[in-house]
Amino acid sequence: MKFSREIWRYAFFSLLVVNFVALVYLLVDKEKEPGAEKLTQSDTVEFDRLKEVLPVKPVKKEGLPKPTIPVLVEKNKDLHEICNKQLEAFTGDFKASKIRELCAQTQVFDQCYSQVDKTPIFHFDKNSRFGDKGQRILVLSLVHGDEGPSASVALSWMERLSEINPRNTWRVLPIVNPDGYRLQTRTNGNGVDINRNYPTADWTELAHKYWKKFAKSSERRFPGKVGGSEAETRCTIRHIQEFQPDFIIAIHTPLGLLDFDGPTMIPFPKFAPLPWRSLGHFPGSLGRYMWRDHGVPVLTVELKGGKKLARKSLEQFDQLQDITGTVAIQSQRAVKELGIEQKTPDFKTKVSNNSKKNDKDKVN
Numbered sequence: 438m439k440f441s442r443e444i445w446r447y448a449f450f451s452l453l454v455v456n457f458v459a460l461v462y463l464l465v466d467k468e469k470e471p472g473a474e475k476l477t478q479s480d481t482v483e484f485d486r487l488k489e490v491l492p493v494k495p496v497k498k499e500g501l502p503k504p505t506i507p508v509l510v511e512k513n514k515d516l517h518e519i520c521n522k523q524l525e526a527f528t529g530d531f532k533a534s535k536i537r538e539l540c541a542q543t544q545v546f547d548q549c550y551s552q553v554d555k556t557p558i559f560h561f562d563k564n565s566r567f568g569d570k571g572q573r574i575l576v577l578s579l580v581h582g583d584e585g586p587s588a589s590v591a592l593s594w595m596e597r598l599s600e601i602n603p604r605n606t607w608r609v610l611p612i613v614n615p616d617g618y619r620l621q622t623r624t625n626g627n628g629v630d631i632n633r634n635y636p637t638a639d640w641t642e643l644a645h646k647y648w649k650k651f652a653k654s655s656e657r658r659f660p661g662k663v664g665g666s667e668a669e670t671r672c673t674i675r676h677i678q679e680f681q682p683d684f685i686i687a688i689h690t691p692l693g694l695l696d697f698d699g700p701t702m703i704p705f706p707k708f709a710p711l712p713w714r715s716l717g718h719f720p721g722s723l724g725r726y727m728w729r730d731h732g733v734p735v736l737t738v739e740l741k742g743g744k745k746l747a748r749k750s751l752e753q754f755d756q757l758q759d760i761t762g763t764v765a766i767q768s769q770r771a772v773k774e775l776g777i778e779q780k781t782p783d784f785k786t787k788v789s790n791n792s793k794k795n796d797k798d799k800v801n
């Protein structure tokens with residue numbers, strides 16, 4: 438009798454201990470990734486799967502080393518002034534004092550100057566409150582110079598990042614194509630579509646064929662003479678090599694949708710203004726270059742048309758920023774589960790002095 442009471446007491450306390458451990462585990466897990474567990478089935482949508490099925494690459498569990506952000510910047514006195522002038526022109530009623538505060542934190546890599554005007558392509562960093570445990574998210578906007586609202590969203594994200602302690606580490610390049618922005622063209626100053634100029638594995642074989650056949654040799658979609666020929670393309674590759682993003686967000690206009698090049702098995706959070714639709718990717722596009730060739734998911738935010746974004750509509754993009762952070766976390770889990778190998782592009786972004794001199798002849 439006494440013996441069996443001992444057993445019951447022992448069993449009861451064991452159960453208590455197990456429950457306590459499970460509770461602590463749940464709480465700790467939530468603390469690491471707030472937001473990710475909030476999604477329920479009704480908050481998510483099935484992503485339409487028009488895309489080619491990606492071959493699963495060989496399992497390699499090494500993962501990328503997480504570098505700390507080194508100081509690889511050129512000291513440029515004028516940088517912050519140029520940044521102020523450019524960002525003040527964005528629509529969205531941003532406060533001039535806030536823009537100055539953000540611009541004071543921007544930096545520029547020595548390779549990040551535009552192809553023709555040599556305007557700095559600056560970037561803004563904000564580290565995760567969890568150190569290197571958060572996802573590393575790279576945001577690119579104004580890849581196409583005539584898509585102004587994309588920059589307003591990027592700037593509103595920078596503004597918000599400066600005021601919160603995010604769960605992920607963010608790097609934002611608000612103006613990837615400053616020459617195209619000045620000229621109000623899709624292409625850069627050299628007449629090249631940066632989003633067809635990434636040196637994808639199939640670039641040499643297919644970029645010009647696709648351009649002629651599907652883009653009807655449109656000037657707006659010229660992929661360049663060689664993959665990676667443009668300074669703007671090389672600058673973003675330089676960032677990918679140095680920042681080593683787990684996830685890339687490219688902000689464009691005007692199609693009004695969310696397009697994802699990445700593992701489509703994850704639950705996609707609903708974002709009422711922009712439905713999830715698959716556009717596929719092209720030779721020389723960032724999605725093909727980073728997801729298909731290097732295993733890093735790319736989310737393309739296609740804002741609805743229009744030249745301007747009102748302050749009020751910018752606020753809803755705060756929610757989109759949280760959603761993208763959640764998709765980044767889920768994608769990384771899926772990439773690991775699928776055993777997809779993530780690689781850093783080994784493209785040489787530096788142009789030697791000799792080829793710099795001949796650069797104009799080569800690409801014009």
Ligand SMILES: [Zn+2]
Pocket residue numbers: 580581584688689690
């Ligand atoms: Zn675009």
